[in-house]
Amino acid sequence: MRSPLAASCACSYRQNMAVNGTLVSAESHSRVVIEQASWRDLNILRRLEQACFPKDAWPLWDLIGVLTLPNVVRLKAVIEGSMVGFIAADVRPSEHIAWIATIGVFPEHQSKGTGRALLLACEAQLVVPTIRLSVRASNLAAIQLYLSEGYRKIDVWYGYYQDGEDGLVMEKQR
Numbered sequence: 001m002r003s004p005l006a007a008s009c010a011c012s013y014r015q016n017m018a019v020n021g022t023l024v025s026a027e028s029h030s031r032v033v034i035e036q037a038s039w040r041d042l043n044i045l046r047r048l049e050q051a052c053f054p055k056d057a058w059p060l061w062d063l064i065g066v067l068t069l070p071n072v073v074r075l076k077a078v079i080e081g082s083m084v085g086f087i088a089a090d091v092r093p094s095e096h097i098a099w100i101a102t103i104g105v106f107p108e109h110q111s112k113g114t115g116r117a118l119l120l121a122c123e124a125q126l127v128v129p130t131i132r133l134s135v136r137a138s139n140l141a142a143i144q145l146y147l148s149e150g151y152r153k154i155d156v157w158y159g160y161y162q163d164g165e166d167g168l169v170m171e172k173q174r
């Protein structure tokens with residue numbers, strides 16, 4: 001899930017959270033809101049990339065792309081006005097598929113349900129029957145999240161990541 005969108009994008013908890021103003025889920029003690037992201041989030045998205053993906057953060061151009069290109073679902077998790085997480089999906093209607101291009105939550109906000117909330121909110125906006133993503137084979141937390149939400153491993157991209165690590169391709173049919 002570390003590929004830029006143009007290349008192919010292969011790359012909630014249970015309390016009070018809002019999607020575009022509608023309450024759906026939250027972190028343990030804080031209200032988390034899921035909102036549409038935009039180019040205005042570029043600076044905080046750069047910091048999130050560095051925090052979440054120190055080995056292969058996207059360059060600036062790809063971050064601008066994910067915040068501006070058409071056919072991209074882009075959502076942010078917000079606590080008290082600050083973005084704490086982000087997800088983007090590249091939708092390819094003609095192929096009846098969407099690729100989750102990236103998902104990340106600042107380390108200090110992880111393991112509180114925000115990643116799952118972002119994933120579910122993003123899926124809800126995808127109109128295609130098939131969702132795919134790629135994930136580092138060693139990223140057990142993310143893999144566990146995807147498995148628990150119905151994704152299954154369908155392929156391995158050997159040596160896909162810059163440091164040579166394999167990528168697992170996971171797919172959800174619905």
Ligand SMILES: CC(C)(COP(=O)(O)OP(=O)(O)OC[C@H]1O[C@@H](n2cnc3c(N)ncnc32)[C@H](O)[C@@H]1OP(=O)(O)O)[C@@H](O)C(=O)NCCC(=O)NCCS
Nearest residue numbers: 001052104105110111112113114115116135141142144145
């Ligand atoms: C992957 C990531 C987005 C998950 O976000 P999160 O807010 O921490 O996840 P949640 O709190 O919603 O947890 C959802 C599920 O993920 C799994 N999970 C989360 N953290 C975990 C950990 N430290 N160890 C094992 N599983 C974990 C669990 O299955 C969890 O469900 P549970 O709470 O019912 O056990 C977050 O860890 C992250 O930003 N990681 C760095 C960036 C990254 O690797 N992105 C994925 C690229 S493919």
